[in-house]
Amino acid sequence: MKINKKIAISESGFVFNPTTGDSYSLNPIAAEILDMLKKDLSEDEITDALLEKYDVTASVLHRSIDEFIDTLKEMKILENE
Amino acid sequence: MENYNMEKLNFERPIIRKINTGISNKFGMKTEFEPIKHIDNVGVKGLAAEYGSPVFVLSEKTMRRTFNDAKRAFDTRYPKVQFSWSYKTNYLNAVCNVFHSEGSWAEVVSRFEYDKAIANGVPGNKIIFNGPDKTDDDLNTAIKNDSFIHIDHFDELYKLIELAPKHHKKPKVAIRVNMDTGIYPMWDRFGFNYENGEAWEAISKIIISNKLEFTGLHTHIGTFILSASAYAIAASKLAELAVRIKLKFHKDISYIDMGGGFASSNTLKGSYLMGIDTSPSFDDYAEAITTALINSDIDPDNMPLLILETGRALIDDAGSLIGSVVANKKLSDGRKATIMDFGVNLLFTSFWYDHKITPAQDFSHHSETTTLYGPLCMNIDQIRESISLPPLKRGDLVVVSKVGAYNMTQWMQFIMMRPKVVLIDKKGEVHIIRHNETREFVESLEEVPLHLKKAKDVNGNKHKHNGKPVEIDSKN
Ligand SMILES: Cc1ncc(COP(=O)(O)O)c(C=O)c1O
Numbered sequence: 331m332k333i334n335k336k337i338a339i340s341e342s343g344f345v346f347n348p349t350t351g352d353s354y355s356l357n358p359i360a361a362e363i364l365d366m367l368k369k370d371l372s373e374d375e376i377t378d379a380l381l382e383k384y385d386v387t388a389s390v391l392h393r394s395i396d397e398f399i400d401t402l403k404e405m406k407i408l409e410n411e
Numbered sequence: 412m413e414n415y416n417m418e419k420l421n422f423e424r425p426i427i428r429k430i431n432t433g434i435s436n437k438f439g440m441k442t443e444f445e446p447i448k449h450i451d452n453v454g455v456k457g458l459a460a461e462y463g464s465p466v467f468v469l470s471e472k473t474m475r476r477t478f479n480d481a482k483r484a485f486d487t488r489y490p491k492v493q494f495s496w497s498y499k500t501n502y503l504n505a506v507c508n509v510f511h512s513e514g515s516w517a518e519v520v521s522r523f524e525y526d527k528a529i530a531n532g533v534p535g536n537k538i539i540f541n542g543p544d545k546t547d548d549d550l551n552t553a554i555k556n557d558s559f560i561h562i563d564h565f566d567e568l569y570k571l572i573e574l575a576p577k578h579h580k581k582p583k584v585a586i587r588v589n590m591d592t593g594i595y596p597m598w599d600r601f602g603f604n605y606e607n608g609e610a611w612e613a614i615s616k617i618i619i620s621n622k623l624e625f626t627g628l629h630t631h632i633g634t635f636i637l638s639a640s641a642y643a644i645a646a647s648k649l650a651e652l653a654v655r656i657k658l659k660f661h662k663d664i665s666y667i668d669m670g671g672g673f674a675s676s677n678t679l680k681g682s683y684l685m686g687i688d689t690s691p692s693f694d695d696y697a698e699a700i701t702t703a704l705i706n707s708d709i710d711p712d713n714m715p716l717l718i719l720e721t722g723r724a725l726i727d728d729a730g731s732l733i734g735s736v737v738a739n740k741k742l743s744d745g746r747k748a749t750i751m752d753f754g755v756n757l758l759f760t761s762f763w764y765d766h767k768i769t770p771a772q773d774f775s776h777h778s779e780t781t782t783l784y785g786p787l788c789m790n791i792d793q794i795r796e797s798i799s800l801p802p803l804k805r806g807d808l809v810v811v812s813k814v815g816a817y818n819m820t821q822w823m824q825f826i827m828m829r830p831k832v833v834l835i836d837k838k839g840e841v842h843i844i845r846h847n848e849t850r851e852f853v854e855s856l857e858e859v860p861l862h863l864k865k866a867k868d869v870n871g872n873k874h875k876h877n878g879k880p881v882e883i884d885s886k887n
Pocket of ligand 1: 541635
């Protein structure tokens with residue numbers, strides 16, 4: 331799983347895919363996760379980091395991240411290697 | 412029981428949303444919780460009292476400041492830059508003349524706009540004539556006046572080759588190029604395509620014909636383009652064409668015209684974030700375009716003039732609409748609705764933007780979510796599907812910000828007449844720059860055939876049917 335190299339991510343939580351011309355907006359936690367993905371952190375590392383920081387149970391967090399990553403793949407922002 | 416650390420932050424599900432202008436904003440956006448009581452130090456209440464509600468208000472100061480911000484962004488990065496005011500964006504003469512006085516040429520797309528530019532005193536050789544629909548007369552006039560004709564299709568190209576010999580000079584032409592810059596939708600309806608070789612074919616035809624003077628390359632990749640890098644792609648592709656022209660025909664082109672399309676700081680419908688945080692700055696666009704040109708293989712001693720037809724981004728911020736509340740309502744499902752005295756008839760851009768709407772008087776910090784409707788008897792007349800505003804009552808004033816682009820040209824006279832437009836000059840003086848329409852004005856273009864004149868009213872009889880007065884049975 332790798333982030334599509336062509337994707338532009340702005341600091342304000344805005345994503346642009348030049349291949350499709352699509353733009354996306356992120357809420358702050360989504361922007362945080364995308365940033366970690368960009369830094370090549372694994373899904374487990376991301377989960378651990380977020381568990382540490384946020385008031386959330388592991389099961390809710392896992393479900394949220396899985397769902398989010400699936401969405402990113404659907405949007406071709408993440409690619410399987 | 413799970414033990415939460417109280418220090419930890421509140422968790423919100425991560426979400427990503429595609430920004431789609433067709434889908435409205437489910438989040439609702441917080442309005443600025445400070446009233447707007449003045450525009451350029453002129454009281455909003457006084458403006459509404461004197462010029463009526465609704466009324467459009469333009470700030471000359473903001474126009475000039477924005478123009479100079481844009482100009483500086485390009486001038487500091489590229490040796491030769493020329494702005495050309497996009498008439499369709501706002502062609503009130505006072506507005507055009509503000510930009511002309513700052514040095515802008517005119518960019519027009521119809522004879523109506525062309526003649527407006529001439530009447531505004533713009534020399535013919537500083538008018539760029541774009542658009543797909545130019546008549547023979549339009550073309551002849553543009554040739555006579557030495558205007559730059561941007562060819563949109565082969566029919567126009569052949570027509571120009573046919574018309575040229577009747578003039579004692581070669582018509583100055585450029586071609587409009589459309590291309591893939593990663594922006595969707597691709598505006599391939601206009602001009603000649605880059606990727607499939609059509610643009611090159613058009614260029615070759617023009618140069619080989621020897622009847623036209625090939626002056627430049629033009630593109631307009633779309634409007635409200637949120638990606639500066641799309642401009643870098645476009646500029647590189649035009650630069651490649653310029654290099655190829657030099658190689659094959661040993662000719663330097665005079666200019667590269669990048670069109671318009673820069674985003675203003677408005678917020679697109681359905682966007683999670685405010686436009687002000689997401690729209691690239693003039694510096695971002697300028698950096699993308701000028702870097703692409705400077706890094707291209709164009710001979711550095713013969714860099715073409717860079718023309719920009721920026722519209723929206725130069726005027727949006729300078730325009731406000733003052734309006735007032737007509738009524739508060741509750742919809743059948745319990746949602747709140749507020750009816751305003753302005754609707755999509757005046758705010759065409761509410762189809763695209765979640766406009767920033769701010770009360771003009773003090774209020775408490777309580778707010779409620781409501782749907783803002785206009786006064787038209789039409790379902791589409793919705794200004795904001797969901798907006799958080801302090802509780803407003805009938806007669807309260809609001810200011811809709813950043814409405815300077817496209818509204819004063821795409822407004823429609825439907826049900827209501829168009830209101831006044833005023834301009835606040837740099838000294839704070841207010842000038843009417845367009846009067847409100849009157850019934851007499853609207854009807855001045857109408858003709859009523861004699862037999863339909865003053866048909867006596869429904870109950871006043873005097874109608875004739877088959878030559879006989881119609882009897883109306885009053886018992887029915
Ligand atoms: C050819 C051309 N130039 C310039 C503009 C101005 O565009 P914008 O207001 O997006 O800057 C337009 C708008 O559609 C256009 O069609």
